[in-house]
Amino acid sequence: MSSDVYVAGVGMSPFKKSTQSLQELMADAGKKAIESAQHLPIDSIYIGAMNVEEFVGEANFAALLADYMGLSGVPSSRVETACSTGATVFESAFYAVASGYMRNVLVIAGEKMSHLPKLTTARILAEVIDREERRYGATMSALAGMITHRYQKEFGLSDKRLKNVLARIVEKNSANGTLNPYARTKRTIARPAYEKARLIATPLRLFDCSPNADGAAAVVLSCERTPIRVSGVGHATDSMALRHRASLTSFSSTRASALKAYVMAQLNPRDIQFAEVHDAFSIFEIIGTEDLGFFEPGQGWRALEEGLTTLDGRLPINPSGGLLARGHPSGASGLAQIVEIVFTMLGEVDGRRKIKRADVGLAQSAGALANNNVVTILERSDRRRVVASGWQPEYKPVIQVGTSNGVPQPIGDSGVLETYTTLYATPEGFSPPHTLALVGIKGGDMVLARYPKYLEKDRFKIGQPVVLKKRGNSILFETGGFLQNMKNKVKNLLKRKPAKGSPSEIEV
């Protein structure tokens, strides 16, 4: 019933600290896409930008960009879903063409952030995080650090092995990126450089985090047949807060969106020949390849170690270099992945970057901490395949969506350390080292807690019991044991009155 939707043209700006304005970047990418679509008449424009209001001070950007491109008159809408904006704007445009009402739609996604002071950019980027977690000084890196520690624990990686895995992702993607003229990072980041780099949020170092950048990507979608068809689009959300998640090592939003995309495309994970996976942080690539059904849960790191995901591996992941190498202008990344899929499928890439089988590619994008994820599958239109009647997906993931169960739970005075991170790159108002943890409490809920500054730096162990205290409107955690005894002794010596409200009375 729906129209088939094809990719008629693509374009991209180099991703870097740019001196161009956002409209220049986006118009350049858009014009390239229109040119490569041989100037098909554009019925509608869909633009993606995460935060034009705060990054560039504009609040009417869809009209502005249409006008700036000389396309005034053409309908223009902006779509936004935090860091997956580039993928959801593609999704909205896909439906417009699939509806049969629009023949050719121009999709442009971009972001400009590098002109602002670093702390300002960091503050703006942090607005995608649950307000309560933000209040504790949680950054995207902090949340990713906690996820990494949890993954390590759940799947039994030693510190050494974890570091090896992360360093290999960074090395693979940065090496791929050196073959990509649009990538921000222009050199291979080998193990020594990786290890020397400063800690951002334990265990993540600088190169585990995709760098900020300015950039834009564009696609023309059409109902007229071209060599590349959009065969699957899936989209799903998850709870805003990490502490409300059902799992810390798998993203239900990826699983649910992948399932939808596979069903629409009538394809299975094993049909996918290569993928661009949202590696905003190194660990996300591993989790992504598991959630997409490429590898079993907890096996993504092994696949990487075995070299399955390199350019000449069985399933190249991020042949473009991914977000780690390309840089991550929030709104642009989701569409840049799709453009890279097209480049790879058409063989329009550096000879050393070409892969053996490039007829079916998948892009996976994440909005903020996997709150709003999208999976897109592109396929060669001339690919011959037979779909059995009564086709059913082989991919049958467990999808447990988190919930912000509105009822505040009494937190009690003790809990279990579910995961933690120590931030060394802190947001405004916090100073390093700043340790945050997710603590499991009675009833299976988790609370976010911070480690008090007045205690010395401690070693943390996932699974250990911790003591919870409330100070002001924040929850603190203490690890007990030696330091706790020390503290009690000091307290007794000073004979201070006990703080108001014993921990057992504390409620959040």
Next chain:
Amino acid sequence: MSSDVYVAGVGMSPFKKSTQSLQELMADAGKKAIESAQHLPIDSIYIGAMNVEEFVGEANFAALLADYMGLSGVPSSRVETACSTGATVFESAFYAVASGYMRNVLVIAGEKMSHLPKLTTARILAEVIDREERRYGATMSALAGMITHRYQKEFGLSDKRLKNVLARIVEKNSANGTLNPYARTKRTIARPAYEKARLIATPLRLFDCSPNADGAAAVVLSCERTPIRVSGVGHATDSMALRHRASLTSFSSTRASALKAYVMAQLNPRDIQFAEVHDAFSIFEIIGTEDLGFFEPGQGWRALEEGLTTLDGRLPINPSGGLLARGHPSGASGLAQIVEIVFTMLGEVDGRRKIKRADVGLAQSAGALANNNVVTILERSDRRRVVASGWQPEYKPVIQVGTSNGVPQPIGDSGVLETYTTLYATPEGFSPPHTLALVGIKGGDMVLARYPKYLEKDRFKIGQPVVLKKRGNSILFETGGFLQNMKNKVKNLLKRKPAKGSPSEIEV
């Protein structure tokens, strides 16, 4: 080929200064819509909000709202086109259902602004205006004031008649609003109150401007037949800057979007039985009814005077009270219009507000100063009509889109006053009275110019020659004549050296 799209449920929050948060307002409206859709399972959520980043400090609102409503997991995208956001988010959701991929989609649009200091809200709202015009202190009211003066001149209305027309719009819509439990304005604003109100931007007074408000509206769209079908959707942009427009008394974005909607619906303007028209400023209702093809250009005010647009008139316009009575929470208004159309069609309104024929309703929404407009037509599903084969629209408007012709023109030293306004409610950094004008220069272009503070308040006349000067990076205009002579005399007396650069050398 496309699926038909029906309205399965609607909901709305009262529009007012609210103590509720944006997510509460939007969730309330959304839940009402889901209830009235008898809890159809929601496949996707489309949310509209113009500026959540600056109004409420959130940058991941689509996921946040899904989570807050207990709909975590469901895909959620935000759509934004300044003040027409509520209509474009409906449009995007319409295509999702029309594509056949989504069965039931929840659309929620809202905005929260009244908690901020007035000047902050004003600054944020002004970000929808072309940056160059903003730099001159242009506000939405200023641009609307200039349009009103131009309309008066082009269609030969005396000052008295213009005031009468504007006061009648305000009286009609506020009276309608008293019958609308969702409207912010709860009383009829009759002529004396209208005249007593302070000037905002000449000739517009306080009640010519729709008030700020907080509010949310929601719709469930479905592919399953219900009593109301979405029969036409049209969308078009125009140049960002007013000075680049082809016309100052007609909005090409309304005309182009109306034409598209009429063609999709296979209806003509005379088939429309009532309409909600974007009366962000009183004059916009008049221009809207002309651009929609209800009345000839320059005849909208006569239709109003003749009472054609009242509740018992031939073509009731804004039976809900419009934005003037309901208030204008930017992102919400476009969807609130559609919800009101549904209420009216279903007869779910105060008995005194019921209209005779309510089988075909039209909503027209404007993004900022008619940069990004949308027209939506709803129709009773059981309405019997025969569409002739080879149907062609009778509505054949002249559509001249403005262009931001990138090449700066030499402005010369003289021009013609095309329109003007004097602001009494000025943005930060400007003090009243602050007079702005659009001045026609050689080649048919217009420039925005301001009247210098050092000249006394003058009377302005559209069509009069003016002198242009450049001071810093701004263009000033002077009206010559008596004041000019005075100024020259003073200059000569003081025997100051002439300013650098004669006017004829000035370029913009």
